[in-house]
Amino acid sequence: MGVYTLHHVGDQAILVEFEPEISIPVSRKVSALKQALEGCRIPGVGELVPTYRALLIHYDPLATDLDALLEAVDRCAKNPDLSKLPKAMVTEIPVLYEGEYALDLEEIAKIENKTVEEIIRIHSQSDYYVYMLGFAPGHPYTARMENPFSFKRRSEPRVKIPGGSIVVQLALSDIIPFDQPCGWNIIGTTPVLACDYRKANPFLLRAGQWIRHVPIDKPTFLEIKRQVELGEYRCRTYEKEA
Amino acid sequence: MGFVVEQPGILTTVQDEGRYGYEQFGMSPSGPMDLESFHIANLLVGNPKGESALELTIMGPTLRFTKANVVAVTGAPLSPKLNGESCPMNQAFSVSEGDELALGAVQGGCRAYVAFAGGLDVPEVMGSRTTALQNKVGGFQGRRLEKGDEIGFRAPAAALPHMERRRVERKVETAPVREIRVILGPQEDRFTKEGIDTFLSGTYTVTKDFNRMGCRLEGPVIAHKEDGNIISDGMVTGAIQVPTAGQPIIMLAERQTVGGYTKIATVISADLPSVGQCKAGDQIRFRAVEVAEAHRILREKARELEALTERINAPDPEAKAPRCYRATVNGLTFTITLTECDD
Numbered sequence: 187m188g189v190y191t192l193h194h195v196g197d198q199a200i201l202v203e204f205e206p207e208i209s210i211p212v213s214r215k216v217s218a219l220k221q222a223l224e225g226c227r228i229p230g231v232g233e234l235v236p237t238y239r240a241l242l243i244h245y246d247p248l249a250t251d252l253d254a255l256l257e258a259v260d261r262c263a264k265n266p267d268l269s270k271l272p273k274a275m276v277t278e279i280p281v282l283y284e285g286e287y288a289l290d291l292e293e294i295a296k297i298e299n300k301t302v303e304e305i306i307r308i309h310s311q312s313d314y315y316v317y318m319l320g321f322a323p324g325h326p327y328t329a330r331m332e333n334p335f336s337f338k339r340r341s342e343p344r345v346k347i348p349g350g351s352i353v354v355q356l357a358l359s360d361i362i363p364f365d366q367p368c369g370w371n372i373i374g375t376t377p378v379l380a381c382d383y384r385k386a387n388p389f390l391l392r393a394g395q396w397i398r399h400v401p402i403d404k405p406t407f408l409e410i411k412r413q414v415e416l417g418e419y420r421c422r423t424y425e426k427e428a
Numbered sequence: 429m430g431f432v433v434e435q436p437g438i439l440t441t442v443q444d445e446g447r448y449g450y451e452q453f454g455m456s457p458s459g460p461m462d463l464e465s466f467h468i469a470n471l472l473v474g475n476p477k478g479e480s481a482l483e484l485t486i487m488g489p490t491l492r493f494t495k496a497n498v499v500a501v502t503g504a505p506l507s508p509k510l511n512g513e514s515c516p517m518n519q520a521f522s523v524s525e526g527d528e529l530a531l532g533a534v535q536g537g538c539r540a541y542v543a544f545a546g547g548l549d550v551p552e553v554m555g556s557r558t559t560a561l562q563n564k565v566g567g568f569q570g571r572r573l574e575k576g577d578e579i580g581f582r583a584p585a586a587a588l589p590h591m592e593r594r595r596v597e598r599k600v601e602t603a604p605v606r607e608i609r610v611i612l613g614p615q616e617d618r619f620t621k622e623g624i625d626t627f628l629s630g631t632y633t634v635t636k637d638f639n640r641m642g643c644r645l646e647g648p649v650i651a652h653k654e655d656g657n658i659i660s661d662g663m664v665t666g667a668i669q670v671p672t673a674g675q676p677i678i679m680l681a682e683r684q685t686v687g688g689y690t691k692i693a694t695v696i697s698a699d700l701p702s703v704g705q706c707k708a709g710d711q712i713r714f715r716a717v718e719v720a721e722a723h724r725i726l727r728e729k730a731r732e733l734e735a736l737t738e739r740i741n742a743p744d745p746e747a748k749a750p751r752c753y754r755a756t757v758n759g760l761t762f763t764i765t766l767t768e769c770d771d
Contacts, residue, residue: 193614196694197722199664201614206659235451235662237686242662244451247697247723248730320660320686323455323563327660364563381453383553383565389453 190263192256197247200255202263203240210331212239213317217394218266219259226258236393237318238327274426276313276396279361281352281374282407283309290340290371294354297337308333309373310399313426314359316391324363324381324389328397331357343369350375352399359399361391374399377411378421385417396426430549430581431491433573434528439485442548442567442579443541445478447556451662451685458560459681461539461640461704464729465503465600469543471737472500472520472594474585480550480557481543482573486707488531488540489573496524497584498545498591503600504537504705520545520594522587536602537705546583561640562682593740601702605631605711608703609725610668610693612716615658618690619670623651627692628714632676636708640682643706649674652690660688666695666703668714678703696722698729 193201204215216236223234223243230250235242245255283291283306295302312330319326334357344367347353351362353370362368363380376399380390391397402410413419433440443466446459460466460483467477475481482489488506500520501508508515509530515521517540523529534540550557550568559567568579588594616624632647656672667679669689678695679687680703695703696717706712717725753764 194611194694194719195614195662195664195691196611196666197696197719197726199662201661203661208659233449233451235685237661238659240659240661242451242664244664247726252719252723318660318686319452319454321454321684323450323453325454388554389450393452 192259192263195242199242199244200259201240201242202259206239208238208317208329210315213315213394214268214271215266216241218268218271219263221270222262222267223258226262228255228258231255237320271394274394274396276398276424276426277391278400278422279352279376279378279397280402280406280410280421281310281376281399282402282404283374284404287375287407288373291373294335294337294371294373298335305373306401308335309354309359310401313396313398316393316395316397318393319389319391322363322366322381324361324379324391326361326380326391326397328359328361329357330359333357337371339369340371343367347372348375350377350379352376375407377407377414378419379414382414382417390421429494430497430544430579430584431493431495431529433489433575433577433579434492435490435530436573436575436577437484437489437531438487440489440573441483441559441561442480442550442557442573443483443559444480444557446681447554447558447560447566450554454685455554455563456560456683456685457665457681458556458558458566458640460541461681462503462541462600462701463704464701465539466541466543467733468518468596468598468736469500469502469541471733471740472502472518472596473498473543473545474520474588474594474740475543475545475547477733477737479543479547481541481548484531484540484542486538487533488542490528490530491542493523493525493527493529494578495581495584496522496586497581498522498586498588498594499529500543500594501531501540502543502598503540504534504602505599506534506540507532516595518596518598520588520591522591537600538707539704544581545585545588546581549580549582560682590740593742596736600705602705604709605713606702606706608699608712608714609696609717609722610714611696611719611722612693613691614661614694615690616692618652618654618656618658619692620651620653623653623674624692626650627670627676628716630713632712632714634706634708634710634712638706638708640680642680642683643678643703645676645678645712647675650676650692656690657688658690660686663687663691664694666697666700667691668693668695680704696725698722698725
């Protein structure tokens with residue numbers, strides 16, 4: 187504990203870094219620092235952006251006492267209080283692992299020397315930690331803690347894959363919110379929207395929570411999709427067991 | 429209503445100050461590429477400085493008004509024409525229903541702004557009217573303006589008080605070689621000393637890859653100690669990423685919110701407008717300053733804007749009598765006499 191480094195990021199932000207590793211203990215320090223600084227309510231401090239090992243703190247130089255901010259950062263970052271972090275929540279993401287909705291599933295099974303069913307089981311029987319959001323609005327960077335696949339990216343990225351694609355490599359799994367280019371393998375498709383601008387809070391997920399993929403069949407996929415379009419669908423969310 | 433787009437120009441979008449508060453969810457703020465010109469355009473037409481306005485790029489649009497209003501054009505120098513007659517930049521003027529405003533092409537610089545009294549009638553998305561082109565959301569249907577689009581005014585004014593005072597003498601930076609001030613970091617320690625020296629002494633040319641997301645530069649290769657990859661962390665507007673190949677990229681309004689490349693330095697806020705006025709072929713030299721210096725420059729800029737607001741809104745335009753103020757500094761009291769200049 188107590189190890190952090192501080193960098194100025196231009197004249198309107200500072201960056202607090204913890205250990206250079208991608209792990210839940212480090213990520214929880216970032217979350218704890220974010221929570222503690224939010225509690226400090228320092229005038230002029232803007233958005234706090236958590237990433238794997240660092241917290242970016244935006245501030246308005248015309249409204250912030252920088253010394254007071256740095257002092258608060260030092261106090262909170264030296265001893266991130268993990269005990270006050272909210273309980274871990276899990277959001278269920280329904281996934282159709284089938285046909286054109288799972289373009290690379292058979293190839294993945296071949297690479298891993300397993301059946302398609304085994305691959306689906308590996309992908310859907312772990313909880314995935316959401317380290318951060320980024321790249322596109324609502325796009326989560328998630329990983330499971332066990333049973334990594336052996337492959338990384340495809341040799342040739344695709345120019346465009348559809349929003350809703352669930353893409354994987356190693357132990358990582360991302361939800362693609364909108365159509366975009368992508369070099370990862372598509373294991374399935376979810377009918378839920380990671381970002382829905384029609385909603386007051388458009389974003390399905392936030393950093394520090396967990397997700398779990400739940401296999402669904404095609405009729406269920408179409409029914410959920412219909413409800414999503416009407417703005418009526420809510421993903422099941424529950425407290426993660428310790 | 430407001431105006432119909434007769435010709436859209438190359439890239440014309442609705443912008444306000446930006447969509448803030450959603451970076452932790454992966455959404456960059458977007459907003460004007462030259463915030464200073466944008467603010468001044470709004471102040472000239474009596475708006476709050478962050479009101480929605482148009483940003484145009486290199487070749488501006490032609491607008492036909494369907495409602496009278498007061499407008500102002502700022503930013504990169506243009507020769508705007510109202511019904512074929514020259515009309516001024518950096519000065520508010522009235523337009524009538526049926527008038528046609530042709531903005532034309534920039535003569536140096538890259539982006540200009542057209543503000544309308546009362547702002548534009550596009551819906552707020554997540555608290556902002558700014559267009560995020562990359563995310564296809566906000567502004568006018570989440571996209572650049574096209575021929576035939578019609579945008580309404582929210583609170584137009586056929587005239588405003590003190591029209592003669594709604595002007596400002598200013599020129600945006602359009603020199604072919606710009607000096608851009610930066611604060612080193614956050615990953616300056618991932619570069620060799622030679623790498624940092626190269627960055628601060630070299631001249632970098634804006635490539636054809638410049639847009640609202642970022643500006644790719646080409647010049648002397650900047651040496652890393654190892655490579656240009658980091659564990660992805662948060663990003664700010666003005667961040668200068670240097671991937672392993674050693675060529676810098678300045679991240680701008682529609683940048684991503686996180687990135688996995690080493691960032692050698694960050695452009696100071698006061699110089700971001702100057703970067704926003706760069707286009708392909710322009711050249712940049714970087715100079716490092718300290719954070720305190722950047723804050724001092726920013727405060728000075730803020731004071732200039734306040735002074736402009738006060739000058740426009742001052743109660744009595746005829747008052748030229750000297751004014752006397754008392755100020756106490758460190759226990760000593762001074763009197764300060766201010767006399768308005770004739771200019």
